[in-house]
Amino acid sequence: MLLKISLLMFMPVLLCHLFLNNFVLQIEKYMFHILNTDELFNRLSREEKWFAERCSNDLKMHLEEGILSKLPGGYQSILKQTIISEETDMVPKPQLDAFVVCKTKYFLGHIQLEDINNGNTGGGQSYRTLEEPLEMEPNVMHFVRYKPIKKFVEEGKIELY
Known part of the structure; x- marks a missing residue:
């Protein structure tokens, strides 16, 4: 005890x-x-x-x-692969398409999520808007991609876990 x-x-x-x-x-x-x-x-x-x-x-x-x-x-750069590189291609960047666990303290309605469309003809990934937007109830855990909720996280309306 x-x-x-x-x-x-x-x-x-x-x-x-x-x-x-x-x-x-x-x-x-x-x-x-x-x-x-x-x-x-x-x-x-x-x-x-x-x-x-x-x-x-x-x-x-x-x-x-x-x-x-x-x-x-x-x-000899830690930011670029070679001296002729124009961007910092050796710097890891966060993956905004990664899934995160989150919840909110308030009701948030009509968060428009996107779905990855791998069947396009361009060879890369494209996104299509889902028909139904996400509604987040207070204190309910959600597992969603980070990019659509990024602004809510920055505003303090959604907490990540």
Whole structure:
């Protein structure tokens, strides 16, 4: 019984730790993309900005001293594959088509979702609008693609898990 009570006391601390750990891992994974995108960088807190900058500087220094300095001149960037690359093709970007688990505290109606159409003739993926929009009831978990709910997440209307 005592063990059960002590576990219940530490559950909020544990959940907070798991959430922060996951969030820090996301910043660490996409730090170069975040630092190169003003919109994303401005959403971070002061501490998160410090962490992203410090982490990227440490990784840059480590890679430059250990590997990049030994490569030919055109291949010494951690952001681009070659010196002639016009974009940062070595920077991982979040996949907005990934599915996420989420819920809302409020009723949200008429969220228009898209369906991936793999049968098109162009060879790539296209999206078609689903006939029925999604309605989200408060405190009900949903499993949806991130892209259609992105603006609601940014506005704080939908929470990710």
